[in-house]
Amino acid sequence: MAMEWASESGAVRRHRIGGERRDGPAAAQQPEREALAPEPLADACGGGARTRKRSGEGSGGGARRGTGTGLSEARAALGLALYLLALRALVQLSLRQLVLRGAAVGHQGEFDAHQARDYLEHITSIGPRTTGSPENEILTVHYLLEQIKLIEAQSNSLHKISVDVQRPTGSFSIDFLGGFTSYYDNITNVVVKLEPRDGAQHAVLANCHFDSVANSPGASDDAVSCSVMLEVLRVLSTSSEALHHAVIFLFNGAEENVLQASHGFITQHPWASLVRAFINLEAAGVGGKELVFQTGPENPWLVQAYVSAAKHPFASVVAQEVFQSGIIPSDTDFRIYRDFGNIPGIDLAFIENGYIYHTKYDTADRILTDSIQRAGDNILAVLKYLATSDMLASSSKYQHGNMVFFDVLGLFVIAYPSRVGSIINYMVVMAVVLYLGRKLLHPKYKTATYTKDFFCGLGITLISWFTSLVTVLIIAVFISLIGQSLSWYNHFYVSVCLYGTAAVAKIIFIHTLAKRFYYVINFIYLAKSTKRTMLSLTLVCTVTFLLVCSGTFFPYSSSSASPKPKRVFLQHTTRTFHDLDGNVAKRDSGVWINGFDYTGMSHITPHIPEINDTVRADCEENAPLCGFPWYLPVHFLIRKNWYLPAPEVSPREPAHFRLVSKEQTPWDSIKLTFEATGPSHMSFYVRTHKGATLSQWSLGNGTPVTSKGGDYFVFYSHGLQASTWHFWIEVQVLEEQPEGMVTVAIAAHYFSGEDKRSSQLDALREKFPDWTFPSAWVCTYNLFVF
DSSP states (O other): OHHHHHHSOHHHHHHHHHHHHHHSGGGGGHHHHHHHOOOOBOOTTTSOOBBOOOTTSOOHHHHHHHHHHHHHHHHHHHHHHHHHHHHHHHHHHHHHOOSOTTOOOSSTTSOOHHHHHHHHHHHHHTOOOOTTSHIIIIIIHHHHHHHHHHHHHHOOTTEEEEEEEEOOOEEEEEOSTTOEEEEEESOOEEEEEEEETTOOSOEEEEEEEOOOOTTOOOIIIIIHHHHHHHHHHHHHHHOSSOOSSEEEEEEESOSTTTSHHHHHHHHHOGGGGGEEEEEEEEESSSSSOEEEEEEESSOHHHHHHHHHHOSSOOBBHHHHHHHHTTOSSOOOHHHHHHHHHOOOEEEEEEOSOGGGTTSTTOOGGGSOHHHHHHHHHHHHHHHHHHHTOSTGGGGGGGOOOOEEEEEETTTEEEEEEHHHHHHHHHHHHHHHHHHHHHHHHSTTTOSHHHHHHHHHHHHHHHHHHHHHHHHHHHHHHHHHHTTOTTGGGTOHHHHHHHHHHHHHHHHHHHHHHHHHHTBSSOHHHHHHHHHHHHHHHHHHHHHHIIIIISOSSOTTOOOTTSOOOEEEEEEEEEEEEEOTTSOEEEEEEEEEEEEOSTTTTTTTTTTSTTSSGGGBOOOOTTSGGGGSOOSSSOGGGOSOEEEEEOOOOOOSSOOEEEEEEEEEOTTSOEEEEEEEEOSSEEEEEEEEOTTEEEEEESSTTSSOOBOTTSOEEEEEEEOSSOOOEEEEEEEEESSOOTTOSEEEEEEEEEOSSGGGOOHHHHHHHHHSOTTEEEEEEEEEEEEEEO
16 A cells, blocks of 8 residues: 555645545545655655655654654664574573583493593693604503503493504695695504494494694693593493494594594504494584584485484584685594595584684683583484494485584574475575565556665665675774774674674664655655564674674684683794705794784784894795795795794704605606605695696605695604605606706604703793793704705
8 A cells, every 4th residue: 555655646646635635534534644645856766756745734743653663663673682682692591501400420321521521631631742742652542542441341241342553654635725745654543443242344433633733732622522432432332232333433643733643544444444424523612512513425314313313412504614615724534534535424523712722721621521521422322323323334325415404502403405405495585586576566566666666675775784894894994903903802792792783783874864865754665664674684683693693603702701812833943045056055043933813913012022023034935835834834824924033953853854866767757756854743845946847746646736826735744653754756847947947845843852942932932921822843944956
């Protein structure tokens, strides 16, 4: 009716109104209808008719209606605010309610979080556990074997436990951080197989890693997961319920070395051929809920198994999309089992307090016992479900399509095939198109004014969203310009209020302008416009609220009670550059400094004034990766770094690198063979010169893989004892160059023992404030031209 009224011409309405006034009973109602009568004006959206109140008419009714409209909008705004507050309260309650109170724990056949915590505290008391260190290769391995032996002694006779310590050597290339190649030698895996007494032909794999990044106790990443697996092994092995399939527990010792140990297991261990599915236990934070953030590929039955079995489900397909998009520069063993084993799996990770993971604050006391209990309940239930499932033996038959899955406030999980989601989406789109098309084609709405109003309203909504985004970006730039970048680091809710309020205010402002200058008098249309405005606000704010505030989808949320340190890498390095004749062309030494956030060192410079722009690191243009000892090829992620002059380092066990042979191949390429010895972690870099290409090498699958920027990067690590590293590269030379055909460099990183320290590093590290995490070690860098 409102659109019919608006579409009539002014003359027709005046004629009809006059007739009605003369006809009698309707005359009493006529002043109000007269007040609603619009006159054509220039259309704010491009020439159509808009309306305004006619001069000379009474304003009492209009004022009352305006007041009513204002109250209606105020009530809608209040309702929206209450809705968002209630939603936030429910989400917060869901995140905090880790396990159901009063649940029976610690009973026979139940997961005991206190026993798992005992395992956790013993492992973390060993200290940082980098691959190749005695702490990782001897002390942690010895503790794990000791506990496994005690568990085996208590196991039920229905089950058989087999234990193997694997020391694999291998190499592979991976499309991660721009692409690089990995080589490992004599690293450690502790593998336990729990199976029926008569054996099993199929198995489900549970994976954790006991190594940690340098200088971190690694409680959440990933000692707690290994502790959970030990307790799950104890519960399953003492159960009087027979298993149909085997459960393999892999405690891997080189995940932080970019997934090396899992590759060694899945490509070389004899038990790997039994695995039909896996569960990977990881961390992107410290404690809280463990989130299912990756599944598949294309095995919906595995998601259904989790949904059916998990006692406290928590899952998000949005997290999977975000993680697999590459936005987060991180990866897990899930990739190795998927890409090299073609095995479906589930990836879980603790997600709370993401700012303190990979730091010295990742300690056992920060992980709540309830977090351990809920993780143990879930892992135990899912492994038991899979180990007794008929689907596991023929899992390949159920490989079809991906799944859409999400939990509802941590109470239950909804999961359905992605094709069903596509059908739902198409149906919604079709329903909207049909509804709007029917409206536009209906005779009483088939007018230029209605069509123009419709598209104008749609345009106003889109403009409001776009301008709100621009407003938020402008605020972010302003915050950066006044030196308050990452202020949300310690004041999360302040940032939510700042950016959230700005976005909502901008949307309301745009809609208010539209109503004021385009829809002034049409009260009925105003009511509908208000409803659409409030609906738009509800949808926008709800999505914003869920994505920004809840921490459900992103594994880097934090609680205000925890420290939020800035991570800084300090490498005391000595660099030596050799020319084509083997002579030393340049030699320097200093502390190389990388700040891993947007602000660089701006917050730290007031405390350590010597770290300023006068010691900004310059790129060595002729050297691969700018001539610095990158531990991983992340040079394209770092905006600024510094090189503070310092005395030379002299490790007790220096690295050695030499060219063993240089020979011409029958296919007209130059084969360069090298050998290297050094600490547990080394990086090898290659840059070909003009007129030369790297055709093949003895690493990975034989095909050289370039990193981002065009150079080649090889990540090397070894266990406690390793032989000399021998490898070769072949260079195809199209034309001789006076400066040689290839530049190679090798960096040796000392992450453990006395060689990792220097007096200059210790003195500099002590100057850093408590809210930073300076991870420091010694390294050497040698560059050669051939």
